[in-house]
Amino acid sequence: MATNPAGTGIMENITPSDSPPSPSDAPPSSPVPSVPPNTPSSPSLSDPPTTPFPSLGQPSFPSASQTRDAKMPDLPEMESAGAQRQSQTSSSSSGKTSSLLRKKPRSRGASETSAGRIDPGTAFPPYDPRFSLSLSVSAANGAAAAQLPLDDNGRKKIVVLGTGDFGLALTTRLVQANYRVAVGSRDPERCRSKVEATGGIPMTHAEALRESVVVVLAVPFQHTGSLPLSSLANKIIIDVSNRNPKDRDSSGRSQAEHLQNLVPTARVVKAFNVLSAYTLSRGIRGSKEVPVCGDDRDARQLVSEIVKDIRLDPTDLGSLHSAREVEEIPFQFFTEWKFGVVLSTVVWCLMFVITLFRSQLCSNLENMHKPNFTWDWSGFDGIMRDNVSSSSAATAITLLALCYLPGVLAAYIQLARGTKYSEFPLWLDTWLKGRKHIGILMLWNAAIHAILVLSYSMGGVGMYDSTYSWRGPTYVACGAFTLLLAGVLGVASLPSVSASMTWREFSFVQSRVGWLVLLLASFHIIFNFWDSLVKDHFSCYFLPSIAQLCIVLPLLTLVLKLPLLTPCVDRSLTKIRQGYERVSLNSLSGV
Numbered sequence: 229m230a231t232n233p234a235g236t237g238i239m240e241n242i243t244p245s246d247s248p249p250s251p252s253d254a255p256p257s258s259p260v261p262s263v264p265p266n267t268p269s270s271p272s273l274s275d276p277p278t279t280p281f282p283s284l285g286q287p288s289f290p291s292a293s294q295t296r297d298a299k300m301p302d303l304p305e306m307e308s309a310g311a312q313r314q315s316q317t318s319s320s321s322s323g324k325t326s327s328l329l330r331k332k333p334r335s336r337g338a339s340e341t342s343a344g345r346i347d348p349g350t351a352f353p354p355y356d357p358r359f360s361l362s363l364s365v366s367a368a369n370g371a372a373a374a375q376l377p378l379d380d381n382g383r384k385k386i387v388v389l390g391t392g393d394f395g396l397a398l399t400t401r402l403v404q405a406n407y408r409v410a411v412g413s414r415d416p417e418r419c420r421s422k423v424e425a426t427g428g429i430p431m432t433h434a435e436a437l438r439e440s441v442v443v444v445l446a447v448p449f450q451h452t453g454s455l456p457l458s459s460l461a462n463k464i465i466i467d468v469s470n471r472n473p474k475d476r477d478s479s480g481r482s483q484a485e486h487l488q489n490l491v492p493t494a495r496v497v498k499a500f501n502v503l504s505a506y507t508l509s510r511g512i513r514g515s516k517e518v519p520v521c522g523d524d525r526d527a528r529q530l531v532s533e534i535v536k537d538i539r540l541d542p543t544d545l546g547s548l549h550s551a552r553e554v555e556e557i558p559f560q561f562f563t564e565w566k567f568g569v570v571l572s573t574v575v576w577c578l579m580f581v582i583t584l585f586r587s588q589l590c591s592n593l594e595n596m597h598k599p600n601f602t603w604d605w606s607g608f609d610g611i612m613r614d615n616v617s618s619s620s621a622a623t624a625i626t627l628l629a630l631c632y633l634p635g636v637l638a639a640y641i642q643l644a645r646g647t648k649y650s651e652f653p654l655w656l657d658t659w660l661k662g663r664k665h666i667g668i669l670m671l672w673n674a675a676i677h678a679i680l681v682l683s684y685s686m687g688g689v690g691m692y693d694s695t696y697s698w699r700g701p702t703y704v705a706c707g708a709f710t711l712l713l714a715g716v717l718g719v720a721s722l723p724s725v726s727a728s729m730t731w732r733e734f735s736f737v738q739s740r741v742g743w744l745v746l747l748l749a750s751f752h753i754i755f756n757f758w759d760s761l762v763k764d765h766f767s768c769y770f771l772p773s774i775a776q777l778c779i780v781l782p783l784l785t786l787v788l789k790l791p792l793l794t795p796c797v798d799r800s801l802t803k804i805r806q807g808y809e810r811v812s813l814n815s816l817s818g819v
């Protein structure tokens with residue numbers, strides 16, 4: 229039976245357009261090509277409702293609009309809420325979106341003309357009225373032809389201004405890629421030895437700038453004014469600077485845009501800033517993705533070639549406007565985690581307080597009125613097992629359900645609206661986008677629970693009561709398999725792993741295996757607390773047990789999922805996710 233995309237998923241992608249693929253959800257009638265999940269032309273990866281444990285850094289899924297534009301009619305295009313939202317505002321000129329970006333930049337790249345100029349009809353209005361004119365001038369005088377000059381040995385010539393850590397690290401990589409690098413310094417003699425150690429050639433700024441039309445500005449942005457800016461005219465300037473969001477001025481413009489204003493005849497391209505000098509000099513082990521943006525397409529392409537030459541992966545983000553976000557990437561601090569962390573913490577604290585009352589406080593509180601009452605501290609001996617371990621387990625299963633529930637809700641919304649082309653409510657959109665982090669936090673909590681249970685059982689504390697008979701081993705096995713398979717989901721969401729999987733493999737893991745994990749986790753609770761789930765245990769000021777609390781969401785999610793699996797509902801949902809609209813989008817504008 230074909231499942232529909234609704235309600236898969238745990239870990240979601242960072243950018244909306246990469247949002248959870250809709251794995252198993254590909255209907256049999258529309259075969260999904262076997263392409264790796266991060267292949268831009270892969271089928272509708274961007275289906276929020278579908279994939280729970282989407283790749284951690286799953287890069288570069290096309291946004292919904294990009295997928296549509298690419299004319300892939302037969303693919304089950306399942307769209308993420310984020311993708312839907314984003315598709316109205318952005319598209320990168322390359323059709324690829326940086327997974328490094330938390331929010332996609334409002335790219336103007338798509339509005340460029342083929343000549344690489346801003347189209348006044350569609351483009352963002354230039355921030356400087358001289359800007360479009362200056363581009364025409366530079367293109368017309370040919371000074372900034374998008375080609376690097378070669379030296380006598382056929383090596384490409386490039387200039388790096390600045391002999392700090394970053395300038396030297398980049399010089400090293402460029403020299404390794406067989407570039408001739410002229411390194412401009414205020415005092416070439418002072419830095420000669422360290423520049424020559426990289427293979428670069430130390431020069432004054434003026435000498436260096438005569439070497440090539442492409443200049444890497446590796447000087448702190450605040451010192452840009454002290455550079456010979458007039459000599460940068462008509463050059464392609466690669467701006468590598470970063471900006472702390474705290475330093476953002478009221479205009480919101482990026483440093484790269486300011487630089488473009490300072491040298492209007494140059495073509496400024498933002499690149500390399502997401503790398504650190506340390507990683508550049510030690511060799512990249514993590515993400516090799518380098519966002520590239522600039523208002524001139526030829527210049528962007530040339531810089532992308534340079535990025536490739538040093539064995540990194542350029543991601544064309546279109547116009548220089550994207551630099552507003554790109555140059556703040558290195559300063560992002562777990563921004564995407566807030567939702568998941570807050571949710572996880574609230575759930576955990578709630579569970580902990582309930583166990584605290586039920587295991588330690590209530591017995592004391594209920595006896596307080598008795599004569600000769602003394603506070604009984606013995607209950608606190610088992611705080612790690614009774615409170616921390618149980619709270620972590622309850623939080624884990626609640627978070628697991630919270631990974632799948634939004635997908636199910638999204639499916640019902642799509643069914644009710646009869647289209648996938650309308651936006652989800654903001655709360656659902658936020659929830660869908662937060663699934664990746666919720667999934668990781670689920671794993672974290674499950675691991676804490678497993679470690680504590682193992683520690684206690686090694687100390688002789690049994691995992692279950694001897695009266696449990698067959699239920700004991702069954703519940704332990706369900707817990708163990710839950711953890712094992714949840715680990716598989718987590719591992720499959722790593723970019724390096726998901727990149728080696730075909731789309732169907734990835735879909736299978738994230739959808740089918742994900743739902744199996746939820747089912748096993750529910751059995752884990754049910755078999756363990758069989759006797760107490762429905763009866764009594766509303767002791768202690770009518771507080772429910774955490775087993776009663778934490779089973780509600782998983783059961784609700786599973787029950788809501790069931791109707792979506794019936795063939796007729798599945799067919800309708802699949803059609804909707806392939807682009808069929810029961811009603812026109814206009815009629816939904818008031819929804």
Ligand code: NAP
Binds near residue numbers: 394414415
């Ligand atoms: P840095 O060490 O502070 O300075 C770089 C060089 O700029 C200096 O060695 C100096 O070279 C030149 N310089 C300093 N003050 C100057 C002035 N008043 N006028 C003209 N030139 C001056 O900086 P960095 O760490 O290499 O970073 C350079 C750029 O790369 C920055 O924009 C930074 O945001 C960006 N970046 C750095 C990293 C990193 O890991 N460091 C990572 C990503 C991006 P001379 O004395 O030879 O002229």
